[in-house]
Amino acid sequence: MYVGNMSAGRFIEQEHIGALIADYSGMATRHIPATRVEAACASGGLSFRQAVIAVASGMEDVVVAAGVEKMTDVGTGVSVDTLAGAADREWEGFVGATFPGLYAMIATDYMHRYPLTREQLAQVAVKNHFNGARNPIAQFQQEITVETVIRSSLVADPLRLFDCSPITDGAAAVIVAPLERAREFTDRFVKVRASAQASDTISLHDRADISRLDATVAAGRRALDSAGLSHRDIDLVEVHDCFTIAEICAIEDLGFCRKGDAGRLTEEGITALDGDLPVNTSGGLKACGHPVGATGIKQICEVVQQLRGEAGKRQVPGAEIGMTHNVGGTGATVAVHILEAI
């Protein structure tokens, strides 16, 4: 069992979370190995990848990939500081950088260089709340308007409250097994087509391009190459929209459009539920919630539901291949997975 978790130590003063979950899920007395995986907000994506590697290598047979974060037991100040630990503590956190602040600096750079309007940015949140309103497990199941976003309070200019994903408690788990054994457990399994991961500098200021997440570029390309697929084959994608600007960058950096075009794509409804490339059908981190260690697994769960045709009011008709994109920090770690319906 792998458990993705960023900071139970600071959120609930509990370390050794792999062993704890193995125990309370009844696996400890069977001595099932349990390993915590930490990569900030990408902990879940890496937990899934570790499970896939373990099964693919033959070292393990059936593996649980889980993710969990309990964030609401501490006040906002402590959670902001804990999350800031995903950046460089000495050279970003020390001078007062927060996560919204770092992504706000991406937004400032992006809007200085590309024609992204304030309204287009807001439409990312509007679209994700629309999807969240159709997801019974979403944290926010209310639709919002562009006005809701633009009139919400500033958190870090130009990002406002409704540009930001929330503080969330949440957990998710999936079971990974060899394809030839999957039918023993279910006839509704999906196939893992690709698992890719990439790194970049821990600090935003050291990136080759402030507005481009090169770890997303690398992991996205590796995933498509190893699956032998092209962008046109992807029916839907769950991207890491911790902030509205992050979804804009993700769509572009994964290669679904040229740099500078994702705002227009969003405005034209191409990334909407009924568009050519539905993005974040779950409601994304914005509306479904962002329990940091669980998010990467929740993305897998959403794509699995879509590929099984079990996504209810947010079902993408005929979805066969889906992608997930999970980011740690401001882009120091990225995990991309591609799943296919059987």
Add this chain to the structure above:
Amino acid sequence: MSVARFWRKIPQRYNLIGTRCGTCGTYFFPPRSFCPSCRREGKIEEYRFPGKGKVVTHTVIRSASEQFERQTPYVLAIIQLDEGPRFTAQVVAEPGEIQVGTPVRPVFRRISADGESGVIHYGTKFVPVR
């Protein structure tokens, strides 16, 4: 941040002492003790930056962690020094006063404090050059 951890970085925080790779000529601030390009061929030496630079990107922090709550709103930016390296710093300016490309120079300032009777962390902020 613990006293020991803060003290270790005093040369960098107070005086912008970084490093430079003698092999490829790249400057590093924050300092690196290992050149990512030259790797084992690299020759890292200390370099004190005069501190002249410009704003690459910026924001105004309005919701901060506990240590910085009393300072909000404050201007945060990525600064690029004339020698090339980029790093994150606060700018002593009103919201809206700086833009991408605004030239800045360093000033010695109080950064944060660990409560009423804790350690006061000093370091470098930047001011716009008029």
